[in-house]
Amino acid sequence: MNRRTETFTAAQRKLMVPAHDWQPMIEHKVAGIHGLVPNEPTTWQTGRLMRNARDLALDAVAKFEQWAPRLDAINKNADLSVQGRQRAALEIVTPILEELESQAEAMAEDIETMYRQAQGGLSPVRPLRNGDVVGHAQDREIREFLRGLDDKRRNALHKAMLEGSHPDMVSAVLRAPEAMLSGFTDHDAQRLEAAGIAATHGETLDMLDRMAVAFDDARVSGLRSIDALAGICELRKDGNEVDKRIKAAFAKHPTLAEFRDWLGTIPRPPKQYEPLTEAA
Incomplete structure (x- = not known):
């Protein structure tokens, strides 16, 4: 997976975000999973659970590029008072924050679903066919x-x-x-059951590791984008309404931490893959 830092510039302001090649994750699925449907193997459509994360990450960047110039122009408008600039900026930032909040909430549901399905579907051993x-x-x-x-x-x-x-x-x-x-x-x-999960689902576990990182990176992208936009006209101050909403919408997800801890209990060889940065 090509995980990297990308920098975007708008109105002479920079936004640095972690970036991914989303398509391999979106297309990912696992055939022959036991435990999701009673008494029969099924295909686990893991990639569908990454769509909201992808949309959040990409939309966050798009909104920064689209609206930073407009907010910068408001901030430089000498005909407006400080309060006037902030009111005009808030009319732009509020609907952006609402949309990113909604995407973050949808992604949170996907995280819950993926963790639950991983625990239920990744059995420690795959049964042999009777004729094998x-x-x-x-x-x-x-x-x-x-x-x-x-x-x-x-x-x-x-x-x-x-x-x-x-x-x-x-x-x-x-x-x-x-x-x-x-x-x-x-x-x-x-x-041995955890080792059995690794033996049976090694490649799937590697992809789930990547997806877990991508979930948090999408959160970071949303946070950095709205923080940058709100900061242009100093809309976010510690403890004010904008600050409270941003903190609530883009807090680290506790279930994602549990999911990553659970993945960490499954013994596997050391990975070449390392996190890009400490998530904000």
């Missing part, structure tokens, strides 16, 4: 291998599996009707 003779045989061989190890070697492999290694072993253990068939206790198997 090779798959069932491989599972049996893995379980027999693990059961035949001494405790020290088996525990070492268990530790490695908890850290995200040996996904085939993780799946074989979790598909067994009893943990003892692999030489593990029920507690050992329960601890």
Whole structure:
């Protein structure tokens, strides 16, 4: 994913925002997910949940470019008093803030939905088809291998599996009707469930990581845009109505923090991807 900082200039004022290639996220979907629809696999349309985030991020920039020159002209109008300039500016900024607020609220609902569906749909193991003779045989061989190890070697492999290694072993253990068939206790198997999610849904988890970052980046773009526009005529002052509305609309979303924490509990190899900046 090409995440970067972009700078936009209007009326000699700059707006710096995190930017994404949104299309791969918008088009993303996951086939064969169990848990979203009872007793049958379905396709999880994750990309649909990114549309409001994309719209917020792109509209925030568009509104800055469209309205910063007009607000700058009002601010420089010597025929108006300070109060007159602020009244004229507020007539422009208020509907912009209302629209961005609405988009932020829609995005917040998408965050809630994605987190709920991720927890329900990303099962720790994908069932084998009844006719998958090779798959069932491989599972049996893995379980027999693990059961035949001494405790020290088996525990070492268990530790490695908890850290995200040996996904085939993780799946074989979790598909067994009893943990003892692999030489593990029920507690050992329960601890492997997060690793099982990683083994079964590795690529999906990587995309969800990116989407979680993009959600917050869209929030940051909306915040920086309305803050820049409101600041041209000094409409935002600590504790005033505009300030309260901006803070409420673009506060960090607690469910997004929970979602990212949940993703962080799933063991995976270290990523090359690093956050661009600390979100505002």
